[in-house]
Amino acid sequence: MEFKDFSRSINHTKLDKFADYLASGKIMGTTCKKCGSRYYPPRADCKKCFSDGMDWVELKGRGKLITFTSINVPPDYFDVGFKNLTPPFSKARYTACPIGILRLDNGLSIMGWIPGIALKEISVGLELVAVPVTLPDGTVTIKLCD
Amino acid sequence: MEFKDFSRSINHTKLDKFADYLASGKIMGTTCKKCGSRYYPPRADCKKCFSDGMDWVELKGRGKLITFTSINVPPDYFDVGFKNLTPPFSKARYTACPIGILRLDNGLSIMGWIPGIALKEISVGLELVAVPVTLPDGTVTIKLCD
Amino acid sequence: MRRVAIVGIGNGKFGIRKDASLRELAFEPVKECLDDAGISLGDVDSMVTGIASDEFSLAFQPSAQIHDYLGFNPKPNFRVEGACASGSMAVRTGWLTVASGIADVVLVVAAEKMNEVNTGVATEILGRAGDSTWEYPFGTSFPGYYAMIASAHMDRHGTTEEQLAMVAVKNHHYGMMNPLAHIQKEVSLEMVLNSFVVAHPLKLYDCCLISDGAAAIILASEEKAKEISKKPVWITGLGCGTDTLGLNERRDLTTLEGTVFAANQAYKMAGVTPDDIDVACVHDCFTIGEICAYEDLGFCKKGEGGKMIEEKQTYLDGKIPVNVDGGLKSKGHPIGATGVSMSVEIVKQLREEAGKRQVKGAETGLSHNIAGSGQAVAVHIYQRD
């Protein structure tokens, strides 16, 4: 799996295993071997102690939604350009799907699609869980579920 | 005719008539109504006296080649991206065509394709004439000919 | 530290400018600001260009288009970029240039030509103002980032959709008084609330449009300023701050820490407090942006931004008039040009040349310009003699 199967554009990174982990059902952050700082999105280098020694750590458990939106005018790639992909939670053309940021108990926050809940049912504070998804075209992403 | 039928990308300019003129067989520069400065490429504003009053003036006559090249590794648009166009002087895929800059007697210089002369026959100082061309797909450009 | 003044201002017409290219747009305010200063380009030592995007410009090194078109070469020019704050970062760099002593008279020109590309492509380019690795995969757009700030603000501080809409109503109202504004139309609260939802909870009238435009100013050292201008306006405070790239790492989604940091730097340097500000241009690319700005600039307490607009405290006759030029909302937001256009407006106000929208007796002004969703922020303080 290539990293851009997650990122959609950027492919070169020291963190390319992230996409493989997602494909295997794991959302991974990193932890600094030296100072213990935890990061999500993962980092290859620690912004606290400037060490480049990092361990991958799985992020699990429920969290609370700290914000959300639903975008009706998408970037080109997710609209016309999305033709070659199976859009994550839509028909042939982009259909708005809510997205949000989930804050876990450990303080880290994860962005994800919220396909399963109607927009009017979503509010800040909602308890959800972040789950990796492999789309029909083989690309990977993250959704936030009940 | 749109200006991008000449420019290939930029479409909005105060000088969009340039492409229409090319289509009608004329290469046009501009002359400042106030100070008489002459410009090619044309300008809508005078960099000498800062006036925005300009007249279109046809550029005619032979000139001398002040430099040239022939590009074997073209920008994407002129290679793969050129699929939807009839390339100016090539087959289905880009074939290198010399380009050069012609200096006219009035001191103005014009860039153009040099499709009719083999690269090894081209040298600085060669006398040529700049000629508008309408390509089979309706777009316009300029060539430098014997 | 050398004192630096603005001695010439120019602002082109903002809007969908299909009649002009980037370089032609830039020419207009440069001509105007040279005339305003009563000098020629030959009197200018150095130039700084603010442009946000190569992709909108359809050019690599778009600043070269401008110095070439002006015939400024061979004198110095380069481009400064801070996304939607590129204009203010260019003003900052112009200030640095004069303050350092390496030049006495500097032209700062800023422009953006956004309408060469279609809306989908523009949304794509702007969407990558966030984290193009970690947010982009979720289809994030520029309104989307501010929508998430708005959702959090509404939850935490009880800010309402009506209060957001009131910002649009105010700024459209004042845009009517600015002939350079992109939109010349009053909007009602109902119109805003009933407009198409771009990114929940932000509606069409909560969002600025995609505009083309340019603005320019001339900066001069104290000695030169006194020679050139009868009404120099001094930049007495400058602040620059930054924030995390992704929204997920913000400590508080309702505070733009870059604004707080930049404002504190600027206030301290100028030796003023928020109470001293007579007129301000703040970054209202989205209505929620103006409400956050009230709070983060210290015009009110955190969480009271909604109340501030509801009480019309930022109208012309309020506690502190904000965006009485129409703001980004109505004047338009040709992203790179916006920061310089803010400087132009503040200078007009401090010179008492703002016509119908003049804040009477304004002596101290502030501009506040944000890159992306807060990743970089510039705040300048301006004072007249």
Place this chain on the structure above:
Amino acid sequence: MRRVAIVGIGNGKFGIRKDASLRELAFEPVKECLDDAGISLGDVDSMVTGIASDEFSLAFQPSAQIHDYLGFNPKPNFRVEGACASGSMAVRTGWLTVASGIADVVLVVAAEKMNEVNTGVATEILGRAGDSTWEYPFGTSFPGYYAMIASAHMDRHGTTEEQLAMVAVKNHHYGMMNPLAHIQKEVSLEMVLNSFVVAHPLKLYDCCLISDGAAAIILASEEKAKEISKKPVWITGLGCGTDTLGLNERRDLTTLEGTVFAANQAYKMAGVTPDDIDVACVHDCFTIGEICAYEDLGFCKKGEGGKMIEEKQTYLDGKIPVNVDGGLKSKGHPIGATGVSMSVEIVKQLREEAGKRQVKGAETGLSHNIAGSGQAVAVHIYQRD
């Protein structure tokens, strides 16, 4: 005017860095230059980022990626762009920041990640360094612009393809001595002359490659520099020049007027002449570029650049060693990073830390960095105590 010194240097590995993103590339030299200066990021007041292209970065405001990744927020950062001279324009802006007095310690970081896009797209992006309205329609590429400069130089001054090739031979020779260089390979005159023609008369080995990489320096005020460093290197001269956008409007295609203007400014400010320069890094994106640089910087007379390389006057034991770090040709040219990498090399030389490629007793150095085909140029002069 406050004196400004370089007190820390860092340079990542240049090459096809598929192992790292833009922000990860930038981290490497920042860590190195902080270690070199013996300070922490907390000691830095302000930051300037040099990056040439949004499109290579696949991001709007790519500088935000870097300050975020370093955890530098909420302190100031913005991006400076001058195409392939973005790095030197960032150094210039860092210098302005310290010299103005608004900050005492400034981090200048510059990076480019060019290999995320394929060669056709890279050629397209770079091709638009020329006039994207008036030259682009003729399929112009970056090598194409310099090829036209070369054709004119060969005609006017009798410069030969062999002389161009000799620049490549020299720079590859010294690249072998630089472990950070993209290409570690000696090339012979025959190899260069027989290589694939990219744009007549320039061949593959006349052209730099498409590289990824980053470099960083710490600048400090005189007071801070003396606290921080035992071997501060002072930037004593700065020049910036520009030229027309299109080649067709150049008075003389063989002279880059931006170089001449920038060099004269820098020499005057530092109070030196070309004869005082002990070591130089010049902009050899194409071999013809180095030959023009010899002439336009005053290292030899106009038209004698070919002879200068033929006589090996720019080798380590020649009249003035040029690009003994391998130059853009062999070290690589991650466009935005190049200017800062030049500063790093000159500091190494003036500190006498350049190992095998050390110019003995070098006291005065020069860097010369060009945007596009001369549209903007920065020249800096460096001196040790």
